[in-house]
Amino acid sequence: MSGDDRRPRALVTGGSSGIGAAVVAALAADGWSVLAVGRDLGRLDAVAAAAGGDVVPVVADLADDADLVRLADRVGPAPLDALVHAAGVIALAPVADVEPADLDAQWRVNLRAPFLLTRALLPALRAAPGDVVFVNSGAGLRANAGWSGYAASKFGLRALADALRAEERTHGVRVTSVYPGRTDTPMQRQVFAAEARRYDPSGLVPPEAVAAHVLAALATARPACVPDVEVRPV
Ligand SMILES: NC(=O)c1ccc[n+]([C@@H]2O[C@H](COP(=O)([O-])OP(=O)(O)OC[C@H]3O[C@@H](n4cnc5c(N)ncnc54)[C@H](OP(=O)(O)O)[C@@H]3O)[C@@H](O)[C@H]2O)c1
Incomplete structure (x- = not known):
C-alpha cells in the first residue's frame, strides 16, 4: 500500500486472463486503483x-512500440505503487522446428515489453x-526439451529483474520475480494441447494462489522485500 493517504495505484499487464486477471481482482478487492491492460476491451x-x-x-x-509509448503516457508521472507484468505468450517447439515468428512473439511480449514498459x-x-513484479515461470529457472524459446525469454526476464533490483534499491523501488508452476489458465490449456494431453486442471496451481503471493510481496513491510517466490503444484 502507499505510504500516504491516497489510494495505491497499480498497472497490471495480462489483466484480461488467467494470472493477470486474478491479480486485478485481488488488488481491486484490496482497495487498489488498477489499470488492467490487454488487447481486447470486451475481455477487460x-x-x-x-x-x-x-x-x-x-x-x-x-x-507494438507505439502502444507501449501510449500506455506509458496514459500512466503519466503520478506515483505508481505497483507494476505487475503478467502478460505472456508461449509457443512450444524443439529448436530444430522453431518458427522465427514464434520466437519473436515470445521475445517481444515476455521480455522486450516488460523491459521497455518498466x-x-x-x-x-x-x-x-513502488514495486515491480515480474510473473516469470518455472521455465525461467529450468529449460526443458521443447521449451527453448519460451524459457529463453523467461531466463532473460529473470536477468532483467535481478539487474533492476540491484539498480533501483537506492530509489526504494522493490523488484519481485514470481515463478509459477503449471497454473490453471488458458495458456496451460494451450500447453496441454501442444503435449497432446487432455486438459485436467486438478493438480494445477489456481491463478488466485499466484495472485495471493503477488499481493503478499506488495504488502511486505518496507524496508524488507521479497526477491523471488516459487509457487508450484504439490
Ligand atoms: N499458466 C501457467 O501454467 C503459467 C506458468 C508459469 C508462468 N506463467 C506466466 O504467467 C503469465 C500469465 O499467463 P497465463 O497463464 O495467465 O496466460 P493467459 O491466460 O493466456 O493470459 C495471457 C495474457 O497475456 C496477454 N497478452 C498476450 N499477448 C499480448 C500482447 N501482445 N499485448 C498485450 N497483452 C498480451 C493476454 O491478453 P489478450 O486479451 O490481449 O490476449 C492475456 O491477458 C505469463 O507471463 C506466463 O508466461 C503461466
Whole structure:
C-alpha cells in the first residue's frame, strides 16, 4: 500500500486472463486503483465487472512500440505503487522446428515489453516508491526439451529483474520475480494441447494462489522485500 493517504495505484499487464486477471481482482478487492491492460476491451470489461472496485481497462498491444509509448503516457508521472507484468505468450517447439515468428512473439511480449514498459515507468515507480513484479515461470529457472524459446525469454526476464533490483534499491523501488508452476489458465490449456494431453486442471496451481503471493510481496513491510517466490503444484 502507499505510504500516504491516497489510494495505491497499480498497472497490471495480462489483466484480461488467467494470472493477470486474478491479480486485478485481488488488488481491486484490496482497495487498489488498477489499470488492467490487454488487447481486447470486451475481455477487460468482463474482468473489471467481475472484480468490482476501481478497475480501468486499457487496450494495448505490448508487441507494438507505439502502444507501449501510449500506455506509458496514459500512466503519466503520478506515483505508481505497483507494476505487475503478467502478460505472456508461449509457443512450444524443439529448436530444430522453431518458427522465427514464434520466437519473436515470445521475445517481444515476455521480455522486450516488460523491459521497455518498466524503463518508461521508472519515474512514476520511484515517485511512490513502488514495486515491480515480474510473473516469470518455472521455465525461467529450468529449460526443458521443447521449451527453448519460451524459457529463453523467461531466463532473460529473470536477468532483467535481478539487474533492476540491484539498480533501483537506492530509489526504494522493490523488484519481485514470481515463478509459477503449471497454473490453471488458458495458456496451460494451450500447453496441454501442444503435449497432446487432455486438459485436467486438478493438480494445477489456481491463478488466485499466484495472485495471493503477488499481493503478499506488495504488502511486505518496507524496508524488507521479497526477491523471488516459487509457487508450484504439490
Ligand atoms: N499458466 C501457467 O501454467 C503459467 C506458468 C508459469 C508462468 N506463467 C506466466 O504467467 C503469465 C500469465 O499467463 P497465463 O497463464 O495467465 O496466460 P493467459 O491466460 O493466456 O493470459 C495471457 C495474457 O497475456 C496477454 N497478452 C498476450 N499477448 C499480448 C500482447 N501482445 N499485448 C498485450 N497483452 C498480451 C493476454 O491478453 P489478450 O486479451 O490481449 O490476449 C492475456 O491477458 C505469463 O507471463 C506466463 O508466461 C503461466
